[in-house]
Amino acid sequence: MPRFSDTSLQNSKPSVARKDRIKDPKNVKRTIDPAILEMLDVTKEKNIITTFDRWAAQQPQCQFGYTGICCRICFQGPCRIRAEEGPGSMGICGAKDYTIVSRNAIRMMAGGASAHSDHGRHIAHVLHAAATGHAPDYKVTDADKLHRVAKRIGLNVEGKSDMALAKELAEVALEDFGKQDESPLTFLWSTAIDARKSKWTEMDIVPTAIDRSVVEVMHRTHIGVDADPINLIFGGCKAALADLAGEQVATDMSDILFGTPKPVMSEANMGVLDGDKVNIIVHGHNPLLSQMVVYASKEQDILDEVKTAGGNGIIIAGICCTGNEVLMRSGIPIANNYMGAELVIATGAVDVMVVDVQCIMPGLRNAAECFGTKLVTTLPISKIPGSYHFAFDDTRAMESAKGIIRLAIETFKVRKASGKVVQIPNYKSKVMAGFSLEAMMDLFAAINPDQPIKVLTDAIESGEIAGVCLLAGCNNLAVVHDKAHTDVIKGLAAKNVFMVGTGCVMQAAAKFGMLSYEGVEKYAGPGLKAFIDRLYEANKAKLPDKLPLAFHMGSCVDNSRVANLWSAMADQMGVDVPKVPFVASAPEGMSEKAVVIGTWVILNGIPCHVGPIPPLEGSDLVWSTVTCVANDVFGGYFILETDMNVAVDKLVAALEYRTWKLGIHKKVAAEYETELTGTF
């Protein structure tokens, strides 16, 4: 039997020493986005501070915090690990580096799980309210999806009206948050494959209620509870699986309420704005608000008011994941990703930026004030001093959304009357998005109607493509904005890796022409190009354009769609997920949500690259647990690597290793006429 030849890339050390990681730290122009570069000149000239200035001002950053060995869990602290041995090697309570690092890490996971799941809970509540007549502006838009999800979780669908079924479904979803029994979460158990479920059960990390898993993390990390790093990390793993369930709830409920995405064309970057129109930016995460603003912008009374105000029309554009939600379902353009939010305001063309929750920089308020933009917060848990607060009322959603648009129309009038010139950088790229799992399967079904997913797995087994990579995550100025994302995408494309993605990385891809066929022509290796062309040829009649280089699957909660994709691949191949040639990369990961997603990606058995190094280096034990031991236990592990070329090599090596191993298993199974091994 041949041995796998190149193991040099299977190591857990980042290739760049800590002191050399932040290149050119005081340079404010840490981006390759031409629109942001143009706007940074404007903010500099006008003396307006943006996140790019604040990053430079924070350099150099504290190395205790950077490596995770600062503890502030009780206020005897902060305690920092300052020595290898003696009293300085522990916190005041005696906590060692590994306890401090793992406690901090799992609190990040709990934060991420809370954010995603609370978002999911809100949507489940609204579905319930819609089904019981309390939120009349929302309805079941995708009854097929409602039925599919209901059947998946084991509800009897016969003879029930859509509304009755929606109510029942929402109730089951809501139970997953707070039930008190010991049964697994319905929204986790109804999607994972059996081999993963046994693994998680064996490891005792199966969450029984989403909220409880978060509370348990907060409890066990209180001073003087859990000090065992492995036990702590396993507690974090439970919260991570709860997060996956919360994301699944968010995705399923959003599709039912607003429709399951299908391929759609749009555009990305600041050039989508138009100074003669009323410009509204939706920024944040929850489609309950943004989708309603989109609906409201099409109402006749609103269109008439825009006209009367002298507007040439109305533009809604998105930032961050709520932008992804409305791009996927309504083709709403992308103005920028997380890091560009203040610079979009600096165009002077934004009349209202309306936000809900998550990844909304408090610094936006300053930019908004300087450029005459009204920053509008909408939810009780997310307010920013100095901004406007318009309480968004689910029970009168359309009226709330119209109120926000009317504020934009008023601001537009003031902008026009003042004769203020706007400066909109002339950059935008064509985008194809809308690839829900259903849309992907539909593409595959045009080639193989009986077993659509086999189109993807066959392409891997034949060597046409090297495997699949999930591109996920945020922006982080520890790397050069959008450069890390685009470098990873270019590198993987050249190596024939099929890419799906979510979140702010997809907005980077969108801005740089990688969500259109232009990206295929420029960057795809021959196998990947042949595969994408073949998919297009089979689906030509129903597609609005040629297919893109990377397939946009939605917002960050829609990573659940990607988990469903690899589960479908594993199922078809008859193996556990760690055998599937599938990897993940968050080249610019930053948020607690990214930490928790990365964790459940690993628990699913997928190697996961993160570009900026998370605060784990302060404990060798924790570092080797997440980069090596995790692989033995779950089949997934973190690849923490700041050099994007090396990261691409490591990701491709991980895919090649899996394909090689799968080949061996197949050979053995054929030789001995046995089943493929179900373990890894």
Ligand code: NFS
């Ligand atoms: Ni995900 Fe999407 Fe962007 Fe990161 Fe923030 S918006 S939810 S957390 S920064 S990708």
Ligand code: SF4
């Ligand atoms: Fe220090 Fe322990 Fe308190 Fe942390 S919990 S701040 S290590 S005394």
